[in-house]
Amino acid sequence: MIAKLTGTLDSTSAGxxxxxxxxxGYLVEASARTLDALGAKGDEVTVHTELLVGEDFMRLLGFSRAEERDWFRMLTVVQGVGTKVALAILSALELNELQRALANGDHAMIARANGVGPKLAQRICNELKDKAAGLGGIAGTGPSGSMSSNAKGGSPFGDALSALSSLGFKPAEASTAVSAAAEELGDSATLDALVRLALKKAAK
Incomplete structure (x- = not known):
């Protein structure tokens, strides 16, 4: 599994x-915010990646931060949120804005993203509200916008997602299992405990 790329930016285009x-040359799909953060042609860049594999396709997605990739995985758990919609949301909102919108149930802010109608925005808020409020480290910031303690040195939630993904679980399956484990174990859960419980829940 390709988890990260470091190389020279050859070119960028829409998306x-x-x-x-x-x-x-690796073709990497990304949000507008990640593409803006890459810099100029010829710069050395690093992106965290997600490899999507289907029967007739392979797509490599790139993210400027591991936390953005974690949010992508979380968003795609929601029915109706595919790769295109998740990247559109990450293009429209900063991670702390997305976290705040979900925690407050502000579906109008979510609906600012291209391709996200009112009903889908409402569903996203309903399904992710509690997870966003309890897992602030995913976004890399706490409610005040400062770096959260969970985000410093890496997020156990994000690391657990990566661990399950590397074992062959689909992003949606991994995110659902890890979210359930995190909710049961609480904020002080260790990476080892999260992975062990998430594997049990994924096996049910």
Whole structure:
């Protein structure tokens, strides 16, 4: 599984970039915010990645921060939120804005994203409100906008998601299992405890 790429930015276009890693050009789809953060052609860049594999396709998604990738995985758990919609939401909102909108049930803010209608925005808020309020470290900021203690040095939630993904679980399956484990164990849960419980829940 490709988890991260570091290379030279070859080019960017609407919705994607090509990153040259040792002479191999990787086409990486990304949110507008990630593409803006990459810099100029020729710069050395690093992106955290998510590899999507289907029967007739392989797509590599890139994120400027691991927390953005964690939010992508969380968003795609919601029915009706595919890759395109999740990237549109991450393009329209900063992570702390997204966290605040979900925690407050502000579906109008979610609906600012292209392709997100009022009904889908409401569903996203309803399904993710509690998770967003209890897992602030995913967004990298607490309610005040400062770096949360969970985000410093890496998020156990995000690391647990990565662990399940590397074991072959689909992003939606991994996120659902880890979210359930985190809710049961609480904010002080260790990575090992999260992974163990998430695996049990995923196996049910």
């Amino acid at each position: 994607s970039a090509i990153i040259d890693v040792g002479g191999v």
